[in-house]
Amino acid sequence: MTKFDEATQAIRVDDTTYDVCLDPGYSVGGMLNGGYLMAVILRAVVDASPHAHPVSTTAQFHRSPTPGPARVQVETLKSGRTAAFSRATLIQNDTPYIETLITTATLPETSAAAYTSTPMALMPPLSECVRLPDPKPESGMTLNAQMEMHFDPPTVGWLQGTPTGVPEARAYFRLSEPQDPDPYILALAVDALPPVVFSAGTRGWAPTVDLTWHLRALPAPGWLTVLGSGRLITDGWFDEEVEVWDSQGKLVAQSRQLARVGRG
Amino acid sequence: MTKFDEATQAIRVDDTTYDVCLDPGYSVGGMLNGGYLMAVILRAVVDASPHAHPVSTTAQFHRSPTPGPARVQVETLKSGRTAAFSRATLIQNDTPYIETLITTATLPETSAAAYTSTPMALMPPLSECVRLPDPKPESGMTLNAQMEMHFDPPTVGWLQGTPTGVPEARAYFRLSEPQDPDPYILALAVDALPPVVFSAGTRGWAPTVDLTWHLRALPAPGWLTVLGSGRLITDGWFDEEVEVWDSQGKLVAQSRQLARVGRG
Numbered sequence: 001m002t003k004f005d006e007a008t009q010a011i012r013v014d015d016t017t018y019d020v021c022l023d024p025g026y027s028v029g030g031m032l033n034g035g036y037l038m039a040v041i042l043r044a045v046v047d048a049s050p051h052a053h054p055v056s057t058t059a060q061f062h063r064s065p066t067p068g069p070a071r072v073q074v075e076t077l078k079s080g081r082t083a084a085f086s087r088a089t090l091i092q093n094d095t096p097y098i099e100t101l102i103t104t105a106t107l108p109e110t111s112a113a114a115y116t117s118t119p120m121a122l123m124p125p126l127s128e129c130v131r132l133p134d135p136k137p138e139s140g141m142t143l144n145a146q147m148e149m150h151f152d153p154p155t156v157g158w159l160q161g162t163p164t165g166v167p168e169a170r171a172y173f174r175l176s177e178p179q180d181p182d183p184y185i186l187a188l189a190v191d192a193l194p195p196v197v198f199s200a201g202t203r204g205w206a207p208t209v210d211l212t213w214h215l216r217a218l219p220a221p222g223w224l225t226v227l228g229s230g231r232l233i234t235d236g237w238f239d240e241e242v243e244v245w246d247s248q249g250k251l252v253a254q255s256r257q258l259a260r261v262g263r264g
Numbered sequence: 265m266t267k268f269d270e271a272t273q274a275i276r277v278d279d280t281t282y283d284v285c286l287d288p289g290y291s292v293g294g295m296l297n298g299g300y301l302m303a304v305i306l307r308a309v310v311d312a313s314p315h316a317h318p319v320s321t322t323a324q325f326h327r328s329p330t331p332g333p334a335r336v337q338v339e340t341l342k343s344g345r346t347a348a349f350s351r352a353t354l355i356q357n358d359t360p361y362i363e364t365l366i367t368t369a370t371l372p373e374t375s376a377a378a379y380t381s382t383p384m385a386l387m388p389p390l391s392e393c394v395r396l397p398d399p400k401p402e403s404g405m406t407l408n409a410q411m412e413m414h415f416d417p418p419t420v421g422w423l424q425g426t427p428t429g430v431p432e433a434r435a436y437f438r439l440s441e442p443q444d445p446d447p448y449i450l451a452l453a454v455d456a457l458p459p460v461v462f463s464a465g466t467r468g469w470a471p472t473v474d475l476t477w478h479l480r481a482l483p484a485p486g487w488l489t490v491l492g493s494g495r496l497i498t499d500g501w502f503d504e505e506v507e508v509w510d511s512q513g514k515l516v517a518q519s520r521q522l523a524r525v526g527r528g
Contacts, residue, residue: 113496256476
């Protein structure tokens with residue numbers, strides 16, 4: 001079992017209850033990453049579903065849970081031949097932290113697209129991309145060690161004080177420990193980029209209010225390409241869209257989150 | 265009170281229960297439109313919330329309700345100064361039909377964008393756009409009479425057997441009865457276009473599985489511009505993205521739905 005699989009496992013207690021253990025190794029600024037937390041919840045939901053894949057996930061982030069034991073409460077709302085609908089809640093110390101609605105279905109191992117668009121942006125070759133400096137231990141950025149991300153250089157210009165002025169972030173992505181991508185890793189990938197508003201010139205903690213992502217196909221082995229952008233920053237709110245493409249040029253995930261602009 | 269306001273009103277029974285009456289005038293092919301149903305649910309949720317505007321709505325469409333009395337059950341999950349989180353369920357004959365997670369907040373009357381992108385597509389002037397022929401009475405397309413939509417001609421070429429081959433649909437939009445746009449009309453607008461897959465060459469009933477939309481700003485009076493597109497049609501599933509811009513060139517709503525390709 002890989003470190004990621006272990007950190008996201010959900011142990012069935014009964015038909016609607018799963019025990020989980022939130023791993024301190026997936027934190028950003030001392031807060032557990034939303035993508036990691038979605039992966040944990042999805043393990044429970046998929047286990048409780050007759051279907052194999054989480055094709056749609058919406059998560060409302062009410063509070064930030066702490067590393068350690070927690071519980072996922074799963075309610076199957078409707079179960080059909082094509083799809084099943086579930087509600088799941090991440091609970092710690094009897095308090096709900098994350099509320100989700102999830103649609104599961106069973107996708108084919110090999111998908112055949114009737115129509116596909118092109119990526120929202122072209123990436124330079126991996127060899128021309130850059131890694132971020134290792135975070136200081138006191139920064140609480142433990143997530144960085146779990147992932148290997150190589151960034152399209154202009155989209156991390158904000159680190160040197162030269163943001164592009166446009167909300168964007170783009171990177172090649174894989175886990176540090178060798179593991180083929182799967183839907184749970186995609187849950188991590190859609191929330192793994194630095195907030196796209198950093199590139200537009202803002203800084204500081206940018207909390208996700210809610211995030212919806214769709215699994216569109218099962219990813220092929222190899223690097224993922226994670227493309228992030230935003231359409232509007234207004235009145236303290238911004239949207240972040242992420243597309244994930246696999247190594248065979250397939251669109252495998254799409255997300256949009258609504259988040260608050262940091263005051264840092 | 266306008267016809268739309270009346271058709272979407274929710275009467276408070278107690279802290280968590282609202283009576284509604286689903287109007288037969290908002291049907292597509294005999295099924296009540298998902299955008300209309302979201303507007304009904306949002307009336308109840310906003311009434312129960314300390315905040316004024318539904319900034320994020322995710323709806324899972326489990327079953328298709330019929331016109332007539334129904335109930336919205338609202339549960340406030342967390343209420344804060346910036347935003348409140350709710351769960352709401354549309355219930356008819358004691359059966360749940362639509363399950364939602366909704367975030368409410370209070371947006372300013374006049375918004376000041378720190379960054380805004382451009383529309384995903386340019387529209388020709390209204391005078392060069394086209395209306396669809398009135399549906400036959402037996403088609404069950406009562407929704408058409410409530411809305412005035414003027415389409416970008418190529419995106420309805422499928423009606424004459426010349427689809428563009430690309431999932432897309434674009435139109436100017438307003439209600440038939442004069443009424444300034446508001447968040448409830450935007451809920452209708454994000455699900456008002458013909459399925460974008462029609463333009464890619466497929467036909468037939470294309471049921472929405474789930475839809476998430478974000479209210480980004482309060483719309484100015486006047487026409488709305490509704491821009492629809494899709495990124496991937498695969499294995500019987502497609503995504504439909506809709507952007508709504510107001511008459512002052514503001515992005516006021518963004519949506520993505522996951523739907524099934526019709527077999528018609």
